[in-house]
Amino acid sequence: MSRRRPRIPPAPLPQRHGIDPVRLRLPQGGGWATVREHLVERLPVGPATIDAMIRDGDVATVDGPVAPDTPYAGGAHVWFHRDLPTEMPVPFGIDVVYQDDHLVVADKPHFLATTPRGSHITETALARLRRELELPTLSPAHRLDRLTAGLVMFTVRPEDRGAYQSLFSDRRVHKEYEAVAAHVPGLDLPVSVRSRIEKVRGRIDAYETEGEPNSESHIELVEHRAGLGRYRLIPRTGRTHQLRVHMNALGIPILGDPTYPAVTDPAPDDFGQPLQLLARALEFTDPLTGRAHRFASRRTLEAWTAPDQWAPPPAA
Numbered sequence: 001m002s003r004r005r006p007r008i009p010p011a012p013l014p015q016r017h018g019i020d021p022v023r024l025r026l027p028q029g030g031g032w033a034t035v036r037e038h039l040v041e042r043l044p045v046g047p048a049t050i051d052a053m054i055r056d057g058d059v060a061t062v063d064g065p066v067a068p069d070t071p072y073a074g075g076a077h078v079w080f081h082r083d084l085p086t087e088m089p090v091p092f093g094i095d096v097v098y099q100d101d102h103l104v105v106a107d108k109p110h111f112l113a114t115t116p117r118g119s120h121i122t123e124t125a126l127a128r129l130r131r132e133l134e135l136p137t138l139s140p141a142h143r144l145d146r147l148t149a150g151l152v153m154f155t156v157r158p159e160d161r162g163a164y165q166s167l168f169s170d171r172r173v174h175k176e177y178e179a180v181a182a183h184v185p186g187l188d189l190p191v192s193v194r195s196r197i198e199k200v201r202g203r204i205d206a207y208e209t210e211g212e213p214n215s216e217s218h219i220e221l222v223e224h225r226a227g228l229g230r231y232r233l234i235p236r237t238g239r240t241h242q243l244r245v246h247m248n249a250l251g252i253p254i255l256g257d258p259t260y261p262a263v264t265d266p267a268p269d270d271f272g273q274p275l276q277l278l279a280r281a282l283e284f285t286d287p288l289t290g291r292a293h294r295f296a297s298r299r300t301l302e303a304w305t306a307p308d309q310w311a312p313p314p315a316a
Contacts (some may be wrong), residue, residue: 012060013079015136018127019116021060021079028074035059035070035078045083053080087123088268094128097151097295102288103164104129104138104154105295110274113146125152142168145241147258150177150279150297163287168238174283176234177243180276180303181252183221183229190220193246197239205259206241208249215239217246228255230304232280243277255303255310273310276303 013021024042032038036054040047051068053059059066059080066078092109099105106125113120116127130138141153141164155161167173194213199206216236223230229252233243241260247253248260255276258264278301283294303310 008077009062011079012062012064013058013081015130016081017084017122018130018136019081019084019121021081024078024080026072026074026076026078030072030074032072034068034072035061035066036068038072039078039080049083084121085119087119087121090123091271094125094132095298096129096133097298098293099133100156102156102160103141103286104133104135104156105282106152106154107297107299108144108149108152108279109299110147110149111271114143114152115140120146126154129154141165142173144279145277147275148177148277148279149274149299151282151295152279153282160288167284167287171236172284174234174281175279176232176281176283178222178278178280178301179231179233179243179247179254180301181229181231181247181254183224183227184252187221187250187252190218191250192216192218192236193249195246195249197242197245199240204263206239206245208245215242215246217243219246219250226307228304228307230301233277244275274302276301 008023011021011023026035026038030038032041036050039050039059043050054066054068057065059078061070061076061078090109090112092112094109094112095107097105097107106129108114108125113124114126116124121127126138126140130136135156137158138154138156139158139161141155141161144150144152153164155164194216195208196211196213197206197215198209214237218234218236220232221229222232235242244254244257244260253260256273257275258266278297278299281294281296285292
């Protein structure tokens with residue numbers, strides 16, 4: 001008989017800039033007399049900052065704001081707002097292509113992360129859409145790489161999220177991508193590429209290795225001109241950087257890729273030549289309404305529509 005997880009109460013603090021407060025569970029035991037004493041020891045910000053957070057009402061339990069003398073209670077939850085870093089604004093808008101009571105489908109620009117992570121917090125699709133649509137409970141149904149543009153899905157209500165996430169985990173979503181890369185006349189396409197891809201923490205790139213394949217991509221050439229090709233990519237699996245790795249393995253790395261075939265370090269404010277990869281289409285049957293959906297991105301890839309503004313592709 002499986003044990004049910006204890007229900008976590010809703011956060012007693014509102015979002016800030018579309019970002020949820022941080023939640024901590026106070027450990028059992030320990031010699032702390034007050035919540036403040038524990039936070040001073042646990043958080044790397046110093047006593048003065050903790051005191052200011054408490055004074056401003058930025059630390060709370062389910063019973064309300066924490067005071068300097070609030071007794072410590074092991075197992076209780078504490079919420080607080082972290083100090084958000086200054087971020088480089090992503091100078092491109094995010095469009096909504098579909099919205100109903102359950103689902104939001106957005107058309108994300110290049111360089112905008114889907115969800116808060118690392119140094120990208122408020123400059124993310126999730127935070128922006130929560131603010132712009134006034135939907136604080138909005139959550140991602142899946143993720144799209146920060147450097148990739150195109151369609152990404154969000155759920156409106158927390159109770160619906162699992163149903164839409166299962167569409168992706170069960171591979172019941174048909175996904176189509178578009179990419180621009182060099183045209184290699186002798187390359188035998190279309191082709192299905194299967195390989196084992198590994199991604200380890202601390203390493204920027206993913207890499208192919210020996211072993212049972214865990215990734216598969218269908219790649220075909222749609223059209224070509226002046227040394228460039230426009231490709232349709234259909235991932236059968238969802239490994240990190242899968243399409244970028246497979247295109248590079250074929251000898252046609254995607255234009256604008258700062259990781260494949262070689263890791264580079266573009267400046268944070270360099271938005272000039274984005275990765276020429278676009279999540280073009282999503283197709284699925286809605287698990288709640290039964291409606292058949294097909295959504296298409298309205299974006300285009302600049303290396304195809306304005307090739308004169310782009311550096312030439314790498315030599316084959």
